[in-house]
Amino acid sequence: MSISGDDDAARRAGAILSIDLGAIAANWRGLRDAGRATGRQVDCAAVLKADAYGTGAAVVGARLAAEGCRHFFVAHIDEGIALRRVLPEPPIYVLNGLLPGTEPDFVEHRLIPVLNHLAQLNTWRAAAQRFSRTLDAVVHFDTGLHRLGFSAEDAQVLINERGRLRGLRLALIMSHLVASEDTSNPVNGEQLSRFRTFVRAMPGAPTSLANSSGIFLGPDFHFDLLRPGAALYGINPLPGQPNPMLGVVTLHAHILQTRRIDAFQTVGYGGAWRSARPSRIATIALGYADGYFRNLVNRTHMHLAGHTVPVIGRISMDLVTIDVTDVPEADCQAGAMVEVLGPHLTPDDLADHARTNAYEIMTALGRRYHRAYVDGYAGGPADDAGEAA
Numbered sequence: 001m002s003i004s005g006d007d008d009a010a011r012r013a014g015a016i017l018s019i020d021l022g023a024i025a026a027n028w029r030g031l032r033d034a035g036r037a038t039g040r041q042v043d044c045a046a047v048l049k050a051d052a053y054g055t056g057a058a059v060v061g062a063r064l065a066a067e068g069c070r071h072f073f074v075a076h077i078d079e080g081i082a083l084r085r086v087l088p089e090p091p092i093y094v095l096n097g098l099l100p101g102t103e104p105d106f107v108e109h110r111l112i113p114v115l116n117h118l119a120q121l122n123t124w125r126a127a128a129q130r131f132s133r134t135l136d137a138v139v140h141f142d143t144g145l146h147r148l149g150f151s152a153e154d155a156q157v158l159i160n161e162r163g164r165l166r167g168l169r170l171a172l173i174m175s176h177l178v179a180s181e182d183t184s185n186p187v188n189g190e191q192l193s194r195f196r197t198f199v200r201a202m203p204g205a206p207t208s209l210a211n212s213s214g215i216f217l218g219p220d221f222h223f224d225l226l227r228p229g230a231a232l233y234g235i236n237p238l239p240g241q242p243n244p245m246l247g248v249v250t251l252h253a254h255i256l257q258t259r260r261i262d263a264f265q266t267v268g269y270g271g272a273w274r275s276a277r278p279s280r281i282a283t284i285a286l287g288y289a290d291g292y293f294r295n296l297v298n299r300t301h302m303h304l305a306g307h308t309v310p311v312i313g314r315i316s317m318d319l320v321t322i323d324v325t326d327v328p329e330a331d332c333q334a335g336a337m338v339e340v341l342g343p344h345l346t347p348d349d350l351a352d353h354a355r356t357n358a359y360e361i362m363t364a365l366g367r368r369y370h371r372a373y374v375d376g377y378a379g380g381p382a383d384d385a386g387e388a389a
């Protein structure tokens with residue numbers, strides 16, 4: 001399956017990030033089906049910002065399009081332009097909206113800006129006039145996140161003066177949830193009722209509210225279009241509960257060298273770790289420059305030949321040291337691969353160790369890792385994949 005250039009790159013790479021496209025596709029189908037469970041025509045988009053949370057937007061976008069996904073979200077204009085090269089047809093929405101002077105870029109690449117305030121709407125309407133064509137637009141209403149989106153005042157102006165949309169086709173009305181992963185948080189219901197008010201005031205346009213966790217808040221939150229990102233990539237949308245999604249990434253890194261040290265020797269910068277016994281230390285080919293955060297020291301582990309091996313000593317830019325004293329010598333020679341992420345330690349687990357969330361772990365996944373795509377999910381692509389594409 002892989003071409004020889006790929007094999008060369010894999011041989012040279014310090015670490016190999018394996019991305020299971022079949023699992024991403026299965027996760028997408030699962031979320032789409034959750035939206036359809038009540039028999040309504042709910043569509044499921046894919047959020048591909050930050051290079052599809054580190055998994056590769058072009059490859060993932062093409063795979064999900066083949067699966068039947070017809071709506072794609074990115075954050076930046078350039079992400080949209082890059083995605084357009086592999087997805088000639090479907091709508092691509094740019095969440096961060098227009099930047100001054102970028103209207104021609106949106107028009108040229110048929111990107112749809114998410115309009116976050118009245119001035120952006122005016123700019124886009126002027127562009128429609130200038131280019132003498134009807135342009136698609138998304139209007140984002142702020143229902144409480146207070147980050148992006150039409151304020152209540154801006155929204156009232158638009159509701160009172162629908163003529164402000166002249167020359168534009170309202171492709172979607174959307175909002176974004178504050179704490180969707182916290183199912184008992186009353187802010188979810190408050191945002192739902194505010195969003196419904198906007199929807200009632202702007203009848204006719206398709207509507208979208210739910211990110212990954214929002215989908216699990218139930219059908220009231222589904223509207224016309226689901227907007228999952230994290231859950232597609234295997235991040236648990238239900239913190240504290242079993243993960244309903246399939247794991248997507250595994251990361252294996254090379255052992256570069258294994259050495260014996262005596263008791264009471266230090267390892268790494270600052271001499272921050274000291275052996276309590278004669279030990280064997282393996283040095284691994286990744287570091288904080290690859291998104292393996294410095295604060296993981298003394299808090300996490302890797303997996304090798306059925307053993308859990310602690311990460312010890314300071315994390316360097318390109319290197320990490322692990323204590324392999326309890327692993328049979330034959331299993332921890334230079335050249336062996338250590339499991340850094342995978343079934344034994346998921347991105348959610350590593351995020352707990354690093355006191356962050358799996359979104360940050362995923363989006364920080366190193367650009368130096370060799371990315372190897374597999375399509376290993378037993379279910380395979382959906383039967384109607386070809387037709388839907």
Ligand SMILES: *Cc1c(COP(=O)(O)O)cnc(C)c1O
Nearest residue numbers: 047176211212227228229230231
């Ligand atoms: C990132 C983002 C999403 C996807 O959120 P997940 O929690 O990753 O599913 C959806 N909508 C907006 C506006 C976003 O910024």
